[in-house]
Amino acid sequence: MERFTVHTGLVAPLDRANVDTDAIIPKQFLKSIKRSGYGPNCFDEWRYLDVGQPGADNSKRPLNSQFILNEPRYAGASVLLARQNFGCGSSREHAPWALLQNGYRAIIAPSYGDIFHSNSLNNGLLVIRLPEAQVDQLFHDCAAFPGFQLVIDLELQQVRATDARYAFDFEIAAGKRERMLNGWDDIGLTLKHSAEIAAFESKHLAAQPWLA
Amino acid sequence: MTGRTLYDKLFDAHVVRTESDGASLLYIDRHLVHEVTSPQAFEGLKLAGRQPWRKSSMVAMPDHNTPTTPGFTVITDAVSRTQVETLDSNAAEHGLTYFRIGDMRRGIVHVVGPEQGATLPGMTVVCGDSHTSTHGAFAALAFGIGTSEVEHVMATQCLPQKKSKSMLVRCDGRLATGVTAKDLVLAIIGKIGTAGGTGYAIEFGGDAVRALSMEGRMSMCNMAIEAGARAGMVAYDAVTEAYVQGRPFSPRAEQWDAATKHWRTLVSDVDAKFDHTVVINASELIPQITWGTSPEMVVDVNGRVPDPDREKDSTKREGIARALAYMGLTPNTPMNEIKIDKVFIGSCTNSRIEDLRAAADVVKGRRRADNVKLAMVVPGSGLVKAQAEREGLDKIFTAAGFEWREPGCSMCLAMNDDRLEPGERCASTSNRNFEGRQGAGGRTHLVSPAMAAAAGIAGHFVDVRRLG
Numbered sequence: 309m310e311r312f313t314v315h316t317g318l319v320a321p322l323d324r325a326n327v328d329t330d331a332i333i334p335k336q337f338l339k340s341i342k343r344s345g346y347g348p349n350c351f352d353e354w355r356y357l358d359v360g361q362p363g364a365d366n367s368k369r370p371l372n373s374q375f376i377l378n379e380p381r382y383a384g385a386s387v388l389l390a391r392q393n394f395g396c397g398s399s400r401e402h403a404p405w406a407l408l409q410n411g412y413r414a415i416i417a418p419s420y421g422d423i424f425h426s427n428s429l430n431n432g433l434l435v436i437r438l439p440e441a442q443v444d445q446l447f448h449d450c451a452a453f454p455g456f457q458l459v460i461d462l463e464l465q466q467v468r469a470t471d472a473r474y475a476f477d478f479e480i481a482a483g484k485r486e487r488m489l490n491g492w493d494d495i496g497l498t499l500k501h502s503a504e505i506a507a508f509e510s511k512h513l514a515a516q517p518w519l520a
Numbered sequence: 521m522t523g524r525t526l527y528d529k530l531f532d533a534h535v536v537r538t539e540s541d542g543a544s545l546l547y548i549d550r551h552l553v554h555e556v557t558s559p560q561a562f563e564g565l566k567l568a569g570r571q572p573w574r575k576s577s578m579v580a581m582p583d584h585n586t587p588t589t590p591g592f593t594v595i596t597d598a599v600s601r602t603q604v605e606t607l608d609s610n611a612a613e614h615g616l617t618y619f620r621i622g623d624m625r626r627g628i629v630h631v632v633g634p635e636q637g638a639t640l641p642g643m644t645v646v647c648g649d650s651h652t653s654t655h656g657a658f659a660a661l662a663f664g665i666g667t668s669e670v671e672h673v674m675a676t677q678c679l680p681q682k683k684s685k686s687m688l689v690r691c692d693g694r695l696a697t698g699v700t701a702k703d704l705v706l707a708i709i710g711k712i713g714t715a716g717g718t719g720y721a722i723e724f725g726g727d728a729v730r731a732l733s734m735e736g737r738m739s740m741c742n743m744a745i746e747a748g749a750r751a752g753m754v755a756y757d758a759v760t761e762a763y764v765q766g767r768p769f770s771p772r773a774e775q776w777d778a779a780t781k782h783w784r785t786l787v788s789d790v791d792a793k794f795d796h797t798v799v800i801n802a803s804e805l806i807p808q809i810t811w812g813t814s815p816e817m818v819v820d821v822n823g824r825v826p827d828p829d830r831e832k833d834s835t836k837r838e839g840i841a842r843a844l845a846y847m848g849l850t851p852n853t854p855m856n857e858i859k860i861d862k863v864f865i866g867s868c869t870n871s872r873i874e875d876l877r878a879a880a881d882v883v884k885g886r887r888r889a890d891n892v893k894l895a896m897v898v899p900g901s902g903l904v905k906a907q908a909e910r911e912g913l914d915k916i917f918t919a920a921g922f923e924w925r926e927p928g929c930s931m932c933l934a935m936n937d938d939r940l941e942p943g944e945r946c947a948s949t950s951n952r953n954f955e956g957r958q959g960a961g962g963r964t965h966l967v968s969p970a971m972a973a974a975a976g977i978a979g980h981f982v983d984v985r986r987l988g
């Protein structure tokens with residue numbers, strides 16, 4: 309995965325609770341066997357007026373001008389503000405792929421769907437939990453100040469206003485943080501413990517041979 | 521020493537090592553694989569020059585994309601076909617246990633795993649699919665994972681996991697006749713909300729759960745994820761044991777005796793402490809229907825569509841208003857006056873033999889209402905289909921004007937040709953009523969199989985117990 313240390317970027321607001329992964333990337337795009345190409349179909353059903361199909365030329369499709377993320381002021385945003393339970397529902401990793409490929413590096417919300425949360429961190433998409441009141445403040449500032457940017461600092465575990473008016477600390481599991489800071493391959497790290505896994509496995513399967 | 525929960529027992533028994541930040545490396549016993557979330561994982565494995573760690577732990581089958589047209593042999597949609605063929609060749613390359621199209625045993629992965637005995641008590645079970653929680657009904661620790669994790673499990677047989685908090689949902693009393701496990705779990709989600717279980721592993725317990733069949737328990741655990749919990753589970757008992765015995769992957773002879781001896785310990789100790797307990801009085805429950813675009817938006821069948829003006833919290837008010845606009849519903853409409861266009865009986869929540877029997881019971885000797893354009897019954901697996909046909913259920917359905925299909929996920933997520941058109945309203949036994957889930961612009965109401973069948977007969981929602 310790509311390393312994440314400190315990122316400064318334009319903020320876009322998505323002010324609704326329980327945004328599910330079906331909304332982030334509709335199922336017809338899950339037929340692809342690739343890992344890329346999902347960006348233009350991020351939030352497809354809200355973003356366009358027609359129904360998207362895999363392989364279609366998305367640049368020719370009619371945009372939904374009512375969808376807030378289509379507003380020109382949010383073009384190029386890389387930080388997404390969201391509400392409670394963002395990414396609930398299906399386990400499709402296509403959701404973080406679509407968000408990343410649509411340009412988002414970080415998401416800030418009060419809470420997330422569990423599987424989406426781990427999928428995101430596994431792909432270098434920094435999902436940050438902040439208390440409701442702080443998220444409210446960010447939504448307010450995002451609406452009030454065109455061009456509103458935030459500094460996302462994984463090293464200090466901090467979300468800061470660019471003028472340093474405020475800084476909000478956030479929590480992240482130490483192991484996940486280290487992996488993201490270094491861009492390490494998770495599987496490679498686990499395989500360092502191969503001998504231990506093999507020892508556990510042989511004992512486990514000997515005790516419960518029906519598992520083999 | 522205080523007692524341990526079932527979750528504690530399952531988790532602790534699979535810890536290979538624990539890191540300084542508290543994350544554990546968890547050993548995975550069973551890995552179920554389907555066509556949608558695996559191709560990128562197989563590719564990743566290949567690119568890194570790795571091999572699956574323990575191939576015998578994997579059981580694979582296509583289910584999400586497969587057509588349900590009676591007797592189909594080829595997939596006409598080229599993109600879907602490629603995805604299924606990719607799984608065909610990955611399974612062949614690695615010599616995996618594979619139920620291909622045409623194999624009687626093929627079906628929805630969460631129906632097939634238990635049916636084959638590939639899901640056993642005490643196991644850790646993962647699959648690149650959020651409804652893997654279903655398998656927790658067997659006193660197993662089962663949870664959905666993403667594609668990176670699918671690759672991780674393939675390559676290492678392990679997953680780094682932090683232990684969740686534990687929640688007991690105790691369902692006291694007994695469900696009334698005509699009220700099912702589906703109604704019970706919908707009511708639970710209505711009570712705790714779709715984020716109520718986030719960060720928790722839920723154990724469903726209490727007399728009402730003990731009285732359920734394995735099918736009913738699977739329906740409940742299936743929807744644990746809709747309550748936000750990655751894993752749901754039910755303690756082991758005689759019902760579990762009877763279901764598991766004699767299945768193709770189940771242990772036999774002396775191994776069976778050793779296994780059951782171990783499995784009987786798979787219950788929460790009486791003095792176990794849960795981080796949170798929710799109590800439901802199951803005796804009072806009546807059939808449930810969702811009215812909105814999230815499974816927590818649920819009411820009693822004799823309830824009404826909610827009125828956003830009566831909600832004080834502004835975020836919730838907007839959420840209700842937005843859902844009603846999408847669903848095309850007027851506040852305060854009685855639920856049983858809402859007319860439907862389609863019926864879908866199927867999905868990993870409700871496509872097992874017991875579900876089909878319950879639906880057939882309702883439609884027997886009746887006819888689909890004229891305003892219902894399509895009522896489809898999609899068995900969860902080829903074996904469920906064959907069993908239902910032996911019992912004559914297919915004839916009952918077709919005589920009533922319901923279509924009898926080939927197994928698969930079908931209109932649960934509409935990746936194949938089975939879908940709602942924009943604005944169409946469906947009584948569905950599946951698990952998600954999200955916007956566009958069953959087809960762009962489609963409107964889904966989640967109900968039990970009996971309630972879906974009743975709506976198909978009446979043409980609108982109706983309390984199945986009043987159908988007469």
Ligand code: SF4
Pocket residue numbers: 583584628629630649651867868869928929932933950951
């Ligand atoms: S039936 Fe529906 S919920 Fe179940 S695995 Fe298939 S698509 Fe997912």
